[in-house]
Amino acid sequence: MLHLKPEDAAVQNNPNTTLVTQDAPIANNTHGGRAKCLQRLVRMDLPVPRTVALSFETIEKIANGEMPDVDLVVDQFPKEALLCVRPSSEDPDWGGPGAVLNIGMNDKRFEKYSRTMGEDAAAALYTRFIQSYAINVARLDPDMFDDVEGEGRAALAETIAAYEHETEEKFPQSRRTQLAAVLRSMARAWSGTSARLLRQAKGAPTDAGLGLVVQQMIFGLGAGQCGSGVLQLVDSGTGAEQVTGRYLSQSQGRDALDDDNDALYLTRDPRGPSLEEKLPEAFETLKTYASLMRTRLREEMQVEFAIDDGVVHILDGVRVARSSRGAVRIAVTLAQDGVISREEALMRVPPRLLTELLHRQIDPSARRDIVGRGIAASPGAATGRLVFDSAGAQASAARGEPCILVRRETTSEDVRGMHAASAVLTERGGITSHAAVIGRGIGLPCVVGASSLIFNQRDKTITTREGRVFHAGDQMTVDGSTGQILAGAAAMQEAALDDYFQQLMAWATDTADIKVRANADTPADAQTARNFNAEGIGLCRTEHMFFDSWRLTVMREMIFADTSDGRRAVLERLLPMQRDDFTQLFRIMQGQPVCIRLFDPPLHEFLPMDASGQRELAEALGLPRSDVTRRIEAMREYNPMLGLRGVRLGITVPEIYEMQARAIFEAILDASDDGAPVMAEIMIPLVSARREVELVKNAIDAVAQAVRQERDVPFEYRLGVMVETPRACLRAAEIAPYCAFLSFGTNDLTQMTYGLSRDDAGRFMSDYVQQGVFDEDPFHTLDIDGVGELLTLGAQRGRQAKPDITVSVCGEHGGNPESIAFCRAAGFDYVSCSPFRVPVARLAAAQLAISDKIR
CATH class of the missing domain: 3.20.20.60 (Phosphoenolpyruvate-binding domains)
Incomplete structure (x- = not known):
């Protein structure tokens, strides 16, 4: 809970460095989504640590060398409190610089925390901060800390020595100095060329604003039950109701999501210990908070939390990441539960996302041996053995063997082969070429215009730029959703046209x-x-x-x-x-x-162009082959x-x-x-x-x-x-x-x-x-x-x-x-x-x- 002190008024009324309270002037388009979400959590009386939000305008000024009154920001927090800084862009999908934790840690606080929480925990805090500061602020190579071994005071000493050797200066001890440097570094990182290009690739405007939130740290380390984790009420892959997440004792931030064998499951699980068993009251409290956020924020939220000596703190709430299947089920379920309207459910599902539901797709976690690329002409993915003509495709289908039909470009004569194949790959063609149009019509994965590969129809081979050769009968995977061609078989996800999809489509038709x-x-x-x-x-x-x-x-x-x-x-x-x-x-x-x-x-499309086909036609019609050839030539x-x-x-x-x-x-x-x-x-x-x-x-x-x-x-x-x-x-x-x-x-x-x-x-x-x-x-x-x-x-x-x-x-x-x-x-x-x-x-x-x- 945040309670204003008299001296808070100066920062509270400042639109650029704003203490996050229930009625603070904070908006998505001025301070970013994270800042606005934290304000909503405060309005719900959730235990959110004290937070100050810095506006887009402030961060832009910092990037240009104009610093705000950092003392005013620092003074909003207890003198001994450590701070963290996290990005707050208008759209979370636009990303931002990485969070920096434990700002304010120095030699003096290390000695103090060593007495209260233990030397190893205090050393872990300090070491983590120095390394993060070195990489994100001083722009040092992360490899410089590879030689640091062990834990505790010894590892801390090696880390400080490595920093001071590389920078030729003492590690800063002032919380104000550290915070100012972090703010400056994050602001400049956001305005850099590479960051602009990355945002543009994600569909964000290159001049999109960035806000920053400065929050009091909840250690998650020390005596008693301490740790951090994340919790959500639905499965990200399917959208089904299920408490998921991780909790890691003696950790900070999102450490629990790292591959760590010591992380606990949230609910009781035969694979290992769980938060529900270790801290049942905290577990029930977190579920209550997550349910409240779902109702009040009208969205499935992932709760980022920390536990300090058994007490739950809510650090952040973010929209649950979700697959295409999960997105549909979540939207429909929220509407069915009366949390949102049907119209809003329809608006929450991007139309192109449905393409992934209608076809088999390569499992996102599968390894991809990419050998070439073309135009993604018909979505979906399939694995099969290479065949180089329609007759081969039909023969494979008769044997029950999946195949990939490979052609320079398809014609009407290839339609039966396309129906028999699992996917089509062509050297030529565009998004409305014959192969592309027919492929989309029959739901057949198709990649066209794969000019990075060399097709040899006579020898029945495909050769990559690197010289890898694939012959008829070799197994390949075609991804018509991305245009990628892969060697071998890739793990697949099946299409998902469940009741939630059908319900969404029924609402769409009515609307x-x-x-x-x-x-x-x-x-x-x-x-x-x-x-x-x-x-x-x-x-x-x-x-x-x-x-x-x-x-x-x-x-x-x-x-x-x-x-x-x-x-x-x-x-x-x-x-x-x-x-x-x-x-x-x-x-x-x-x-x-x-x-x-x-x-x-x-009509010429119905006539054979090759010698053998013309000979067979002459036999079928009872005509001299020369007459057939002459007639075909005349029709060209x-x-x-x-x-x-x-x-x-x-x-x-x-x-x-x-x-x-x-x-x-x-x-x-x-x-x-x-x-x-x-x-x-x-x-x-x-x-x-x-x-x-x-x-x-x-x-x-x-x-x-x-x-x-x-x-x-x-x-x-x-x-x-x-x-x-x-x-x-x-x-x-x-x-x-x-x-x-x-x-x-x-x-x-x-x-x-x-x-x-x-x-x-x-x-x-x-x-x-x-x-x-x-x-x-x-x-x-x-x-x-x-x-x-x-x-x-x-x-x-x-x-x-x-x-x-x-x-x-x-x-x-x-x-x-x-x-x-x-x-x-x-x-x-x-x-x-x-x-x-x-x-x-x-x-x-x-x-x-x-x-x-x-x-």
Whole structure:
């Protein structure tokens, strides 16, 4: 307890050197979080040692050589008291210089304490302070004390001699002089270049302020029951209710957390003695204090305490460190217990933190033999044996062996291999490359653009810069959350989608005011989306359905057909399979909207490029190999991503869209047999002109009318376009009258706006970001200024022409919290993203809605 003396008034009314009392002018943004927390503990009448808080302004002045009245600070404490100084930044995660304990210890006090607490305890206090002072204040090398041996007076004498030899001056004996030097050292350390860079890396402003707290020491050493420790009421890893921590007799600060065999457990434990057994009253008192702090501070707190001759003192309270799983459970439990509101629980969980819960991750304590790095393209981690083609991945899956699929870059032909693999590693590609998009869609860990490694597909090897060679069959670990590639197997933590996660997501759905759909290409993807409570499918890429080996053969036959009737005849064999695919999707989504994008990629992607594949195709088609090779060469394009694909293919080879439309309409009727309503949407890709939409719409409407007459059953559907060309954005007013919705495909739109290949940009993007050309990779974070302006223009012009048109984003940016903020502000109806990013998007959307209410 702190009680003001008359002489306290001068410091109490000083905003820069403030005695911590219940009504002192202390705030987070002036004195830091630690100072404010200590004031709250004082207000709770907890036994907090006397403390003076120094403001940000004071510490900045100290760093610039202007010292406050140190005597005024020192005079707030008993003359014989030792002091400690600890940092108090605005956000505890920003760190700060290390604490310095036992300020005021000198030769005279050593002799006095030797008589009262014992010579060894007094020598330990003094020795610790001298070494800390030497390292943190005098900036001496810690190694200078390596030769100090033993304990007690002898070790103390060696420590003093080492200090005085190195500094060529006596160790300071004045408490005032020592405190002034410590304050000056800590202030300058905070303002140094390395500290600024470290803060910036943690997300803090480089000019963030630092406060310091000067507190009376509670020894934790001496006669009677003395020691120090920490206690919390929850497990940091799981968030479960559990008293955890450590206590070390005859110790100070956070010594108990060091690897020390003498530290006691807190609760009764078969592994060793506990504080509960040794000091039951102190243990119960600490639990009571921790519970009070939880309720009054509205947070799970770790209590730092000291025991002096059996009496408990509270030195500090800090927010409990927690894993991603623990953070969710703690937030939800606090809300369920009425300590905080549901809205506050939602705000306390960073959206990106959920990514760690959705996928297996490498255990943070595991040793990492890092052999290379790339772009973290799809989160999660996996271990497997290296395979270098899709056939190898499928063979491994058939044997039940996990594998890592290694490719220079993946194509549509690799989709089956990706489904079979445990992870994917590519030499090329960026955040929206084929491997990255598919990986995120199916929850497959993926690292792309690993240019630090040398890939040899012919020899089936990977070589590191240091010359280490890994062959097919060797075991590696891919960490798609960090971009690291590791040799061997790493210890893993499993995904954690428990009841607390589900409860948080339910609250998020109730709170958000922009819908979140999922991009899902297969029934398995749709089921994942449904499990995450996605509000429909915003993008189903139908081309991935054609890469099954039997379907691929039929598709190739269609490509080689010379006439329209010939193509229709071949596609008749694909129709039942497409219909079954769509029927499964509709039934899984149970009445939620399902947006199906019509066929998009250029046809050459379905044809083999290697000699053996061309020979097999010639045999399957009964054609001379030369004819096959000549046809494939004739179909090559200089820039296929800007060539004959999307709606252009639908107009010039209309049979494909006609087959897909029939499959969709028949699936609507088949899926409706059990009474579940079907909300089907058909999306035309790569539109850039009104006439394209007119032509395709007329063809699809004709198929719909034919199916209605054949089945004699009415059905409804919505037709829209995927806006992914700049021209479509600019001419949206002409296109919108023919559409029920405009869905912006930001992957291709970004690519076309920038003139960047999303598969190749990864090679130089990090250099561009580092040199400030771009603030962020535009394929990772939506470019608000450029691409965002096109989105805004497209949405505005589309709605001017058709006010009730639905507007959305279905590119990978749809799962990015910053992009969701833009879409919500622009009045978009929904965003759509990979299934495993749906929870992240839902939480981000909820937080945006809450933030608007707070303003």
